[in-house]
Amino acid sequence: MFKTDIITRIEKTGAMAIVRTETIERGIEIAQGCLNGGVDVLEISYTLPNAGEVIEAINQKFNDQLVVGAGTVLDAETARLAILKGAKFIIAPNFSKEVARLCNRYQIPYAPGCTTITEMVEAVEVGASFIKAFPISNFYGPELVSVLKTPIPVMPILASGGITLDNLSDWIKKGTECCGFGGLLTKGTSEEITENAKKIRAIIDETRSAMK
Structure with missing residues (x-):
């Protein structure tokens, strides 16, 4: 799967499950629920030591039905390990030039967490595919996207934190490319995960349709 294909899948889905699980079995259960509900993008967090094994197992079971990436990747060493386990994208709460270079080397989309315009522009300049608006999305809400995209309309935003079924439509209307859900x-x-995924899918599809 090429980098452009992965970016397109993430944008098309518009939603991402942020997964932290201690067992492979639970990871597969979550993945199946998301897939059945129409959400085919999963971020497996490296806050737990088994993240690589979970990524590998989900990839083996679902293949290209799901796009599985790694989250909470703070450094290039962890990014490389995640890619070797089959991570199709890398997400972090911080911005690292070393991670950006490594992801570019292996043509893997990178979404660093940034809190200032200066950080965001610098991240895009070194190849970031998305900017993770974290943790500021929790505090500013959907209006944050307008604040960022007014001066820089091409800024690709992945938001996580503070997104609910009640305000998801607002995030999409403001131009958020992908919304993360825990x-x-x-x-x-x-x-139950399937039912929630269906609700998320419906809101995104209906909102996007109304915007055309």
Whole structure:
């Protein structure tokens, strides 16, 4: 799968499950629930030591049905390990030029967390595919996207934190390329995750359709 294909899949889906799980079995259960509900992009967080194994197992079971990447990747060493395990994209709460260079080398989309315009512009200049508006999305809400895209309309935004079923439509209307979800897409049974994923899918599709 080429870098452009991965970016297109992320943008087309518009939603991403942010997964932290201690077992491969639970990771697969979450992945199945998301897939059944129409959300086919998952970020597996490296806050837990088994993240690489979870990425590898989900890839083996679902192949290209899902686009699975690594999250909370703070450094280039972790990024390389994640890519070797099959991560299709790299996301971080921080911006690292070393990670950006490594991801460019292997043609992997990189979404660093940035809090200032200066950081964001610098990240895009060194090849970031998305800017993760974190943790500022929690505090500013959907209006943040307008603030960023008014001076820089081409800034690709991945927002996580503070996004709910009630305000998801606002995030999409403002131009957010992809919205990250934790509990809605990772808690409960696989069936409950599917129902939440269907609701998220419906909101995104209906909002985008109305914007055309």
